[in-house]
Amino acid sequence: MRTPVPTALVEVEVADAARRGVPSVVLTTADLGETERDGDGWRLGVGDGGPATWRTAGATLVRALDQADEARSYDVLLPADAEAERVRAFVLGATLGGYRFKVTGEAPPPRIRSLRLVVQDPGYTDVLAAEAGHAYDLALATALSRDLANTPSNVKDPQWLASTAAKQAGGVPGLKAVVRDEKWLAAEGFGGVLAVGGGSSRPPRLLELSWRPSSVTGHAPHVVLVGKGITFDTGGISVKPADGMHLMRTDMSGGGAVIAAMLAIARRGLPVRVTGLVPCAENHVSGSAYRPGDVVRHYCGTTTEITNTDAEGRIVLADALAYAVKTLNPDLLVDVATLTGAMKVSLGLRTGGLFATDDDLAARITTAGGRVHEAWWRMPLLDEHADAVKSDVADVRQCPPGPGGITAALFLREFTAGLPWAHLDIAGPARSESEYDEVVPGATGFAARTLVELVESYTR
Known part of the structure; x- marks a missing residue:
């Protein structure tokens, strides 16, 4: 008897050019005698046998089979001691290890269809099927987040990002999407989003995704996730160096993680109220671009002195956080963004920076990350730098002196009204230049799985 795992793929339309290679996964049972073994199979090593090595083994297997001129579907005979956590890790690696995204006129290369x-x-069977299905849901969220971040910015403008997310949400019962345009943003006072997006001919948007499960009874926490949606970042008037600027198509990786997480949360039917906010803008250079020295008024009325137009992420996040506080009545806030180069220097390219005002929330995030194989390191919110956030000509200044990752977090804290809040800086692990574990070059989809697992932790 077969126990199927969800196999519906989330497609992102880029002229049918995304070549993801995401296989479906099915769990079944069999006696050893029923399984054909002709001596031509593969034997996989799993190192010390821990979940991390099972994840790597799954990714390695799929990459090898993708290169084999053989069948497109394969059986994987699991050992008798394949406990749930190992199977979950294997499915995660196998589903994501062969991911590819390429815009091409050529026929797609052959890929594994199923395992x-x-x-x-x-x-x-029931236990392992549930774990495999859980891992598959998380892997699809990661793949969608990668798709969104890898999409070239001549396709992916603010309207495309918001409308693509809304279209996907329309296919998930109970998930509501609203896209606000630049006229609405101006009428409501989103001065930060409008300032950052003002230099581009492609105007900004605000995406709001709402999950309100009917299964919630009594008081359930309302989690608000906020993701940076900068669809391309030139740096504005504080223009970036040319080297590496082409990678700025992935500067909306935080927003992509929030979008993918919201879809996965709704598909899993988690009994927690969740809202996802993604302020979408393109930071460009033109005569209408915002300037160093400008004073921007945010949604809540707080004003910010602009000192560097290349620190645009915190400016759009500030508007979204203020909007969440004022209109959504959240119990906790989590924002995620490719925010500072300082985090890449501090933590490297495989670990996300975690800032939090609440110890329980910080512990939930690190635990959630551990369960889904995403590493986080808690950073301090040093109060001795808090005064540096204040400005002489406005309420706060955009780029206070001091340690860059910490002062950026302190700036964002000004817009959280004392609520339990966490800031996830994924500037390092959001992109990869190399292949390792289940990661391939390009956007990694980092943080999407952690966000889903964080929300799910409130159901246990």
Whole structure:
């Protein structure tokens, strides 16, 4: 008897050019005698046998099979001691390890269509199927986040990002999407988003995704996720160096993680109220671009002195955080962004920076990250730098002196009204130049899985 795992793929339309190679996964049971073994199979090493090595093994297997001129579907005979956590890690690696995104006129290369995981003990089928399905949902969220971030910016403007997310949300029962345009933003006073997007001919948008499950009874936490949606970042008048600027198509990776997480949360039917906000803008250079020295008024009325137009992410996040506080009545706030180069220097390219005002929330995030194989390191919110956020000509200044990642977090804290809040800086792990574990070059989809697992932690 087969126990199917969800196989519906989330497609992002880029002229049908996304070549993701995301296989479907099915769990089944079989006696050893029922499984053909002709001596031509693969034997996979799993190192010390820990979940991390199972994840790497799954990714390695799929990459090898993608290169093989053989069948497109395969059976994987799991050992008798394949406990749930290992199977979950294997499915995650196998689903994501062969991911590819390429815009091309050529025919797509052959890819694995499916894997059948064969277990020897029918008594474990239900448990392992649930774990495999959970991992598959998380992997699809990561793949969608990668798709959105990898999409070239001549396609991906603010309207495209917001409307693509809204279109995907329309296919998920109970998930509501609203896209606000520049006229609405101006009428409501989103001065930060309008300032950052003012230099581009492609105007900004605000995406709001709402999940209100009917299964919630009594008081359930209302989680608000805010993601930076800068669809391309030239740096504005404080223009970036040319080297590496082409990678700025992934500067909306935080927003992509929030979009993908919201879809996964709704598909899993998690009994927690969740709202996702993605302020979308393109930071460009033109005669209408905002300037160093400008004073911007945010949604809440707080004013910010602009000192560097290349620190635009915190300016759009400030508007969204203020909007969440004033209109959504959240119990906790989490923002995620490719925010500062300082985090890349501090933590490298495989670990996300975590700032939090609440110890329980910080612990939930690090635990959630551990369960889904995303590493976080908690950074301090040093009060001795808090006064540096104040401005002489406005309420706050955009780029206070001091340690860049910390002062950026302190700036954002000004817009959270004392609510439990966490800031996730993914500037390092959001992109990769190399292949490792389940990661491939390009956008990594980092943080999407952690956000889903964080929300799910409130259901246990």
